[in-house]
Amino acid sequence: MRTAIELLVNGVLLGGIYALMACGLNLIFGVMRVINFAHGEFLSFGALLGVSLVIGFGVPFLLAVVLVAVAIGLFGFLMQAALVERVVDGPPIMSLLLTYSASTVFVNGGLLIWGGGYQGMPGVFSGSVSLGPMNLSQARLVAFTVAVVLTGLVYAFLAKSMFGKAIRAVSEQPEIATVSGIAAAQIRYLTFGLGGLMAGAAGVLLAPMFASDPQMGARFVIKAFTVIVVGGLGSYVGAFVGALTIGVVEVVGGYLVGQTFATALLYFLMIAFLLLRPSGLFGVGIRR
Amino acid sequence: MSGRIVALVLLAVTAALPLASAAYVVSFTVQLLLFVILAYSWNIISGYTGYTSFGHTSFFGLGAYASTLLILHAQIAWPLAALGGGALAVAVAWPLGLVMLRLRGSFFAIGMFGLARAFEALAFGWASVTQGGTGLYLPPAYDLRPIYYLLAALAFGLVFLTYRLDNSRFGLQLLAIREDEDGAEALGVKTTRLKVRAFVLSAAAPGICGGLYATYLSFIDPPTAFSPATELTTIAMVLFGGMGTVLGPLVGAVVLSVLYEVLWARFPQIYLGMVGLAIAGVVLLMPRGVLPLAMRRGWLPHGRGALRRLASRAVPAEA
Numbered sequence: 001m002r003t004a005i006e007l008l009v010n011g012v013l014l015g016g017i018y019a020l021m022a023c024g025l026n027l028i029f030g031v032m033r034v035i036n037f038a039h040g041e042f043l044s045f046g047a048l049l050g051v052s053l054v055i056g057f058g059v060p061f062l063l064a065v066v067l068v069a070v071a072i073g074l075f076g077f078l079m080q081a082a083l084v085e086r087v088v089d090g091p092p093i094m095s096l097l098l099t100y101s102a103s104t105v106f107v108n109g110g111l112l113i114w115g116g117g118y119q120g121m122p123g124v125f126s127g128s129v130s131l132g133p134m135n136l137s138q139a140r141l142v143a144f145t146v147a148v149v150l151t152g153l154v155y156a157f158l159a160k161s162m163f164g165k166a167i168r169a170v171s172e173q174p175e176i177a178t179v180s181g182i183a184a185a186q187i188r189y190l191t192f193g194l195g196g197l198m199a200g201a202a203g204v205l206l207a208p209m210f211a212s213d214p215q216m217g218a219r220f221v222i223k224a225f226t227v228i229v230v231g232g233l234g235s236y237v238g239a240f241v242g243a244l245t246i247g248v249v250e251v252v253g254g255y256l257v258g259q260t261f262a263t264a265l266l267y268f269l270m271i272a273f274l275l276l277r278p279s280g281l282f283g284v285g286i287r288r
Numbered sequence: 289m290s291g292r293i294v295a296l297v298l299l300a301v302t303a304a305l306p307l308a309s310a311a312y313v314v315s316f317t318v319q320l321l322l323f324v325i326l327a328y329s330w331n332i333i334s335g336y337t338g339y340t341s342f343g344h345t346s347f348f349g350l351g352a353y354a355s356t357l358l359i360l361h362a363q364i365a366w367p368l369a370a371l372g373g374g375a376l377a378v379a380v381a382w383p384l385g386l387v388m389l390r391l392r393g394s395f396f397a398i399g400m401f402g403l404a405r406a407f408e409a410l411a412f413g414w415a416s417v418t419q420g421g422t423g424l425y426l427p428p429a430y431d432l433r434p435i436y437y438l439l440a441a442l443a444f445g446l447v448f449l450t451y452r453l454d455n456s457r458f459g460l461q462l463l464a465i466r467e468d469e470d471g472a473e474a475l476g477v478k479t480t481r482l483k484v485r486a487f488v489l490s491a492a493a494p495g496i497c498g499g500l501y502a503t504y505l506s507f508i509d510p511p512t513a514f515s516p517a518t519e520l521t522t523i524a525m526v527l528f529g530g531m532g533t534v535l536g537p538l539v540g541a542v543v544l545s546v547l548y549e550v551l552w553a554r555f556p557q558i559y560l561g562m563v564g565l566a567i568a569g570v571v572l573l574m575p576r577g578v579l580p581l582a583m584r585r586g587w588l589p590h591g592r593g594a595l596r597r598l599a600s601r602a603v604p605a606e607a
Contacts, residue, residue, distance in 0.1 A: 035394050086572055092394045093340045094571050097523065100342070101567035104520060108561030218516070222405055225398050260413030267406035274391055274399050 006134050007252050013136070015247020016144035019151050020202040021220060022227035022239040024195030027158075030171040030234035031191040032088050037099040038079070039224060040217025041106035042196045046072050046203025047212035048110065051119045054207075061124050061208075065146060069201040076196020080189050088188065103217065110214030118211035125208050143205035150201055151240060154194065158236065167191055171234065223250075226270040232280030241281060302440050306433045314432050318504060320545045321439040325497045326522040327529075327537035328446035333490040334523075335531035336459060337483050338466030339389060342519065343400030346407050347377040347491040348498040349513030353411065355499025356424050356508050366429075367438060370499030377495025378488055385487035389480070392469075408514035423509030426502065435504050439497070446493055447538060454534045455594035462486055463532070517560060521548070524567045530577030533591055539578055 025039045049068045053059040059067070083102060087094040125139040158164035169177040170187045178184050206212070223246060231242020246266065253262035273280060306314045326348065334340045351373030358369040384403075391399050411418045418424065429435065453459040461482050464472035473479045502508040521544070529540030544566070552559045574581060582588045590596065 033394075035398065083568070083572075090575070093397070094575055096340065096342070096394060096397055097527065098568055098571045100520065101524075101564040101571070104564035105561045105568070108558055108564065112557065222402060225402065229398070258413065260409050264406045264409040264413065267402040267409070270402050271388075271399055271406075274395055275387060278391075278395065 002133055003255075007255055008248060009134065009136065010140065011248030011251035012244050013140040013144040013247070014251060015244035016147040016151075017202050017205055018223060018227055018247055019240045019243035020147040020205070021199045022224040022231070022243050023151055023154065023236055024198035025221075025224050026228045026231070026234060026236060026239040027154075027167070027171075027191055028195045029228065030236075031167060032084075032095075032188050033092065034084060034088065034095040034099065035092075035225075036084075036192075036195065037096065037221060038103040038106055038217075039195065039199055040219070040221030041103050041110065042072050042076060042199035042217075043203040043206070043220050044110060044212060044214055044217040045075070045106070046200035047207045047216070048114045048119060048203075048214065049200075050204030050207045051121050051212060052114075054121055054124060055119075061142075061204075062146075065201055065204045068204045069150075069197045072200025072203070073193045073197030075200075077189050077193035079196070080192030084192065085185065085188065103221075107214055107217065114214055116213065116215070118213045119207075120211045121207045137209070139208035143209065146205055147202065150198065154198065155236060163187075163190060167194075223266065226266050228280070229270045229273050230280055232282040235280070235282040238280055238282030245281075299444065302444075303437075306436050311432070314436055316545075316549060318432060318436055318439060320541060321436070321443045322497055322501060323522060323525060323545055324443040324538060324541045325439065325446055325493050326518070327525045327541045328443070328450055329490045329493045330522050331450065331490075331526050331531065331533075331537045332453070332462075333483075333486050335526055335533070335536070336453065336462040336466065337486045338469075339392075339483065339487070340397045341400045341490075342397045342523075343402070343404035344490070344494060344522065345514050345516070345519045346400070346404045347381060347494040348501070348518065349404070349407055349411065349510075350380060351377050351495030351498030352502040352508045352513045353418060353424075353498075354495075356426060356502045357417070359426055359503075360424065366499070366503045367434070370438070370496050370503065373499030374492050374496035377491045377498075381488045381491035382484065385484040385491075386480075389483050389487060404514050404516075404519070408510045411510035411513060418510070421509060423507055423512070424502075426506040426508075428506040429503055432504065435500055439500060442493055442496060447534070450537075451534050454591055458482065458485075459592075460595070466532070517563070520560075520567070521563060524563060524570070526577075527567065527575075528570050528577055530579035530581075533577070533579045535588075536577055536579040543578075 021039065021043055025036060028034060028036050028039075046068050049071065050064050053064040053067060054061055079102065083098060084095060087098050125137075125142050127138045128135045129138055129141060158168060166177070166182045166187050167190065169180070169182055170184050174184060203212070210216075227242040227246050228239050229242075230245060231240070232238030249269065250262055250266060253265050257265070305317060326344070330341065330344050333344075351370070354376040355366070355369040355373035358364045358372045359366055364372065388396060388399055388403070412420050414420075453462075461472070461477045464475070464477055465479050465483055469479055498513065505512070525540035525544050526537050527540070528544055529536030529538065547566070548559070548563065551562050555562065570577070579588065583590050
C-alpha cells in the first residue's frame with residue numbers, strides 16, 4: 001500500500017514536468033496546427049544551458065530557471081519567425097519535415113557545444129523530504145512545484161490578458177481572429193516563444209533529476225506527443241491532465257514491467273488513443 | 289525510346305561495377321542501392337498515396353532482426369533469411385496498415401514515428417532474444433558481391449514497379465487518395481483496400497533490405513535497426529528528387545548519397561546537422577523537388593506517359 005501511494009505520488013511529480021513541456025507543445029499545435037518535432041531540443045537545450053549556468057557559473061538554481069526560460073523562449077520566437085512561419089499555411093508534411101530537420105540540426109549543434117557526454121547537476125536539491133510515511137526526492141518536489149506554478153501562470157495569462165485572449169482566438173477561429181484585427185503572425189511568434197519558454201524551464205527543472213545530453217530531446221518529445229494525444233490535441237487543460245496520467249503510467253508501469261517495456265507501453269497507449277479516441281480526453285477534435 | 293537505352297546502360301554499369309572496381313566503390317554502391325530501395329518503397333506510400341510515414345524503419349528493423357535470428361538459430365542461408373525478413377515485414381504491415389491508415393496527415397506521421405520507437409524499445413527490452421543494446425553478431429561477410437547483386441536486382445525491380453505503378457489504374461487510384469480521399473471514396477475507389485495494399489507493398493522491400501543490411505554489417509543492434517537517421521535520409525532523398533515521381537527517388541538517392549559520402553568523410557561531426565539543413569533547404573526553396581521542376585521546364589517528359597498517350601488518342605476518336 002505504501003509503495004502504491006509512493007509510486008502514484010512520484011508519477012504525479014514526474015507528470016508535472018511533462019505538463020510544462022506538453023502544454024507548450026499543445027499551445028503551438030492549437031494555434032497553428034503545427035507539430036513541433038524540435039520541442040525536445042528546447043528541453044535539452046534548457047537542461048544543458050541550466051547545467052552550464054549552475055555548475056559552470058554558480059548561478060542560483062531558481063534564477064537559472066528564469067534566465068534559461070527567457071533564453072529558450074527567445075529561441076523559439078526566432079525559430080518561428082525565421083523558419084516555421086514560411087510553411088505555416090502549407091500542407092502539414094512540410095511543417096513536420098521542417099521541424100523534424102530543425103530538430104536534427106539542433107541536436108548536432110548541441111553536440112558541438114556541449115559534447116556527447118551526460119551532464120549532471122550534482123549537489124542541487126539532492127536531499128529527500130519525509131512526508132508522513134513517504135520519502136520524496138527534494139529535486140522532484142521543487143521541480144513539480146515550479147512546473148505547476150508556471151503552467152498555472154501561463155493558464156492565467158491565456159485566460160485573462162489581451163495577448164492570451166488573442167492566442168485563444170487564433171487557435172479557435174483563425175480567419176475571424178484576423179478579420180477582427182488580430183495580427184495572426186505576431187500571435188504565432190508569441191505562441192512559439194511561449195512554448196519554448198515552458199519547455200526550456202522544464203529542461204532546467206529536469207536537470208537535477210536526470211543526467212542531460214544533447215540527444216535526450218527525442219526521448220522526451222515522443223512522451224510529450226503521447227501526452228497531447230491522450231489529453232487531446234489543442235487543449236491546454238487536456239495536456240495538463242494527460243501529462244499527470246502519463247507520469248503515473250510511466251512510473252507505475254516501470255515498477256510493474258520494467259523501464260524499457262514501460263516505454264513501449266506508452267507508445268502503444270498513444271497509438272491506441274489515436275485510433276480509438278483521436279480527440280483525446282479533452283480534445284478540440286481533428287481539423288484536417 | 290531514349291529512356292530504355294538509359295535504363296540498359298545503367299543496368300550494364302551496375303552489373304559490371306563490382307568486377308572492375310575497388311572494394312570501397314562496391315561498399316559505397318551497396319549503401320546507395322540500399323537507399324534507392326528504401327526511397328522507392330517510401331515513395332509508394334508517402335509519395336503516391338500521400339500518407340507520410342515517419343516510421344518506415346520499423347520494417348527495415350523487423351527484417352534485420354528476423355533475418356539475423358533465422359541465420360543464428362535456424363542456420364538458414366542469408367539470402368533466404370533476408371526473404372524471411374521481408375515476409376515478416378509484410379505479415380506485420382498488413383494488420384498494421386488496416387489499423388494505422390485510419391489516421392490521417394500529421395496523426396499518421398506521429399503514429400508511425402511512435403511505432404518505430406516502440407519497436408526500438410522492444411528490441412532493447414526483449415534481451416533474451418535480441419541481446420538488447422549489445423546487439424547480435426553474424427559471421428562477417430567477406431565477399432560483398434552477392435549482397436550487391438541482390439540489392440541491385442531489388443532496386444531495379446522497384447524502379448520498374450514504380451514505372452508500372454505510375455502508368456496503371458492502381459497508381460491513379462493512389463494519386464486520387466492522395467489528392468482527396470473522401471472524394472475518391474465517393475467516386476467508388478476502394479480507398480481502404482488500396483491504401484493497405486500500397487502500405488504492404490512499401491513494407492516488403494525494406495524488410496528484405498534490413499536482412500541484407502544485417503548480413504552486410506554482420507551486426508545489428510536497436511539503434512542501427514530502427515535508426516531515425518536512416519528514416520530522415522530516405523525522406524530527404526525522395527523529397528529532393530520529387531515525391532510521387534518515377535525517377536525522383538533515384539535522382540535523390542544518387543545525389544544525396546554522393547553528397548553525404550563527401551560530407552561524412554570530411555565533417556563526421558556535423559554530418560547529421562548537414563542532412564537536416566539539406567531537408568530544410570528543400571522544404572523552403574523547392575518543396576516539390578527537382579524532377580517536377582525539370583518536367584515543368586520541359587527537360588524531361590511528364591509522368592504517366594502511357595496514360596497521357598492514351599488520353600490524347602481518345603480525343604480525336606470522339607470528335
